[in-house]
Amino acid sequence: MKKIMMFFVMSSFIFAAGCKEESTQKTSEKTVEKSVEKPIQQVKTKKVGMFIAFNNFRDEEYQITKETLENAGILVETISISKGIAKGMIKITANVDKTVDETNPDDYDILVFIGGSGSLNDLDNEKIHNIVRKFYSTKNKIAAICLSPVILAHSGILEGKKATVWEGAKDELIKNKAIYTGKSVEIDSNIITANGPESAKEFAKKIIEII
Secondary structure (H helix, E strand, O other), X not given: OHHHHHHHHHHHXXXXXXXXXXXXXXXXXXXXXXXXXXXXXXXXXXXXXXXXXXXEEOHHHHHHHHHHHHHOXXXXXXXXXXXXXXXXXXXXXXXXXXEOOOOOHHHOOEEEEOOOOOHHHHHOOHHHHHHHHHHHHHOOOEEEEOOOHHHHHHHXXXXXXXXXXXXXXXXXXXXXXXXXXXXXXXXEOOEEEEOOHHHHHHHHHHHHHHO
8 A cells, every 4th residue: 555655655756857847948948939039120221313413503402401401310312413412593502412324213212303593404314314204203202392293294293283382483384284373382192292492491391291
């Protein structure tokens, strides 16, 4: 009888030890699972291609728009017809990152055209119009301020869309079948237009909203 009792005691002890060991192992496995961190998903930095005249871009429109976008964590590359130092209408200068010929529009989330008296001289041409048409057909986001909405109008993408521009150029928008609203900033179908330097801050904020 004692032998039988000893057998049951020993069996219970072995069973309990085995359960404890198995439980410890499972707990250890769970701890290891928790300690393995999931890889952090990289958030793609938004990127803007900002087109300016090499001579006589509008200072405030460039500076305020660029700084506002960069403060929001957006990468801005300055594009013009030549490499080097572009000159504003008033006093500032800008380092050109890429020429129009070096630029691949597909690298950007949105294209932005800055105004100024030189904008139509340097950027209102068939090469730029083709870039605008192709980009808008694929990325569907584009912006222009001051005189530069005329470039969009001449490219054909403003037809039937609400838009604004520097007041002295409104006839060009109307002639190219845009719906001129006269607002400081207008947005229609992810096309942002603004009428001048006083609207630069709001213009930049609208870009941040849709990018």
